[in-house]
Each structure stands twice: as C-alpha cells, then as structure tokens.
Amino acid sequence: MVGPKYMMDDQNEESFEQNAPLPQPHPPKPAAPPVHKKPIPVIAPRPAETMNRMTRDLSNIEIRANQDKVGIAKKKPPPPKNSTSTAPKQRRKKMSDEEVMTRIRAIVEDANPKELYTNFNKIGQGASGTVFTAVEIATGRVVAIKQMNLAAQPKKELIVNEIVVMRENKHLNVVNYVTSYLIEGDLWVVMEFLGGGSLTNVVVNTEMTEAQIAAVCREVLQALEFLHQSRVIHRDIKSDNVLLGLEGDVKLTDFGFCAQLTSDSQKRQTMVGTPYWMAPEVVTRKAYGPKVDIWSLGILAIEMLEGEPPYLNENPLRALYLIATNGTPEIQDPDRLSDDFKDFLARALEMDVEKRYSASQLLELPFLKMAAPLSTLKPLIQYSIQQAGMTP
DSSP states (O other): OOOOOEEEOTTOOOOOOOSSOOOOOOOOOOSSOGGGBOOOOSSOOOOGGGOOOOOOOOTTEEEOTTSSSEEEOOOOOOOOTTOOSOOOOOOOOOOOHHHHHHHHHHHSOSSOGGGTEEEEEEEEEETTEEEEEEEETTTOOEEEEEEEEGGGOSOHHHHHHHHHHHHHOOOTTBOOEEEEEEETTEEEEEEEOOTTOBHHHHHHHBOOOHHHHHHHHHHHHHHHHHHHHTTEEOOOOSGGGEEEOTTOOEEEOOOTTOEEOOSSOOOBOOEEEOGGGOOHHHHTTOOBOTHHHHHHHHHHHHHHHHSSOTTTTSOHHHHHHHHHHHOSOOOSSGGGSOHHHHHHHHHHTOSSTTTSOOHHHHTTSHHHHTOOOGGGGHHHHHHHHHHHTOOO
16 A cells, blocks of 8 residues: 655655555455455555655645635736735745765664674565665664665655654654664665564455454554653554554554644644545645544554455545545445444544544544454454465
C-alpha cells in the first residue's frame, strides 16, 4: 500500500519522486478465507523502512467543492505594493545545506559503524537509501540501519527533523532511534529492528477480527497520546508506518514529516502526508493540530477492516477532492460492525475538529476495552511474512 507522499512546504518548492507506481486497489477478500487468509495482493508490500518519501508541490491545486473534479488553477498574483490587504504570514526559513550538515555533525556519533556492527544483511532499497539489518558486536542485538547518501537527498532538513524528534521521544510504541554516524558523505541511522515487517503486509494478506483491530489501534493511540503530549504531530499515520514484532509488538515509525509544535506555533497549515489518509483540514489547507493524526488513525482502522483505505482506486488528486467534499467516508456493510466499533470510527472520523476525540479520549472508549492480546497477531504476522517472501 505504498502511495505517493505529498508535502507543500513553506517555500513552495517542488520535489516529487517519479520512480514509484501509483497505488492500486487490492483484490477483494475471499468469501470464506481459510484461517483468515486473503489472496496475494497485486503490489507486493514492502517494509516501512524502505518506503520512499514522495513529495509534490500542490500549491496550484484548487479543490472546487461545487464541481465534481479537482481543478488546476494558476496561483494568484501578489497584491500591488500599495494594497491595503493584510501582510502575508512570516514563513519559516529553510535551512541551507551547510546548516543541515552542521546540525547532522552535531547529532552523529564519532565512530565507524563497520567496526561496531557485523552480519550486515540488505533487506530493502528505496530512493532515499538502503536498509540493512546488522548485529551490534558489543551486545549481540539485531538492529536496522538506514544508509543514505546525503548528496542525493532533496530535502535534507526532513532527515534532521526525523532524527531529532525520534532521539527526544522514546516510547514503548515507537520504533526507537539508537544512534547515527556520518561516513564519507553517507548518513547511517541505526534503529530498533522489528522482524514482523509492516502492518501493510498483514492488512493485505489476512483478515483481522475487531478485537485484533482494537489491539493495534490501542497501541498506535498510546504512541500518539505520548507524541501529542510532547507537542509532536506525526502527519503520516497509515499501515506502512506501523511496524510489527514477531511476538505481536506494534510500533509507530517514519517521522520524516512530523511537526514539532511550540508555544508560539501551535498550528500548522503545510499540506503533508499520503493523500488517502489525510484529514479534511489538511487537504483544504486550514490550520490544524494533533487531531489530524486521529483522523488518519480512523482511516487506518478502516484499512485494517476492509484491506485498503477509502478511495484507493482513485488517483491521488481525485482522492483529495473526495476527502474534502465527502467528509467522513462510508463503511462497506456497516451492519456487520459492533456498535462499539462504529462509535469508535465516528469519534475518530468526526469532521468537526473540536468534536473529534483526542488520543486520550479514544483510549477510554469501550471498543478498545475489547482488544485481543497482542499474541493473537502472531499467526497473522507469520502468514504475511511467508506471503511477502520475508525471512523472520
């Protein structure tokens, strides 16, 4: 379920990786799947660590609510110098490459990782770099190492942002940052390793019960509650960014698009994320806060229920239009859901941001009280590993 990511930053610069395919709808679930199995998906799922961050300037997109299309409009010319209109908001200054490198050198450890780790095994390759597993010689623990050529990164400041946020926000339900190194222009980022792959593998290969969906939602919400209390918005919640351990551990990853709020800046307006999971207030460029993650969590719940998020069969721009105009998406065959599950979805996918529940409020709902033990995810994880051709 790897789709294009978008980001319109404060400088309105354009960057879009063209080498990845648009998402395709997954095949329908079988009527009577043995042991909750689904057919192998059209697109082989990939671990979240190898995902490409795909960004595109959407500043010239006009969502026309009264037309059944997404219009492309020219940017409005700036007002005349003698105009009485309100002055534009001050934009955050983009870091120069030199400033980025200075910050990276201040973060990384002064050592050679090739002398500290052994048994390197390549597990993924993406536009942003290569991912290996390795064994730390001193402790024997297995880690994941993302190796990136900094010269080839179009938005180096996102990498700095990701490392800083992960380093300062460690939690049981977050894939934790270990350390990083700078070797001959390559940045090596060492992370906690989870052998079960991404939740996407489970979503597209298996059927999940309501109790299992509740268990995953609870774990992700615990991560979001912690992050939101730390004034961090993730801004890219989806199954690709949830990793699983072989014993059923559930952890949130990929903080490249996260936002650190401050007392002076408690809202954002940047259009960031993957279209199908974006909250309406993000799509329509309204000021937003942490509750955009709650909407995305609601879409993630639908993804676990139906095998894909709403509008996945639409192209990204059409999906953005539908999110902006349709509001809360419809569930296929809602009568099959328990009242508690329907209530949970209604609270998470509330269009009115003020009425939308926070992570702490959702954690108190009856639906999460019915969560199955995480160990019940183990058969689904093992089966999805086999289907994806992964080695646990």
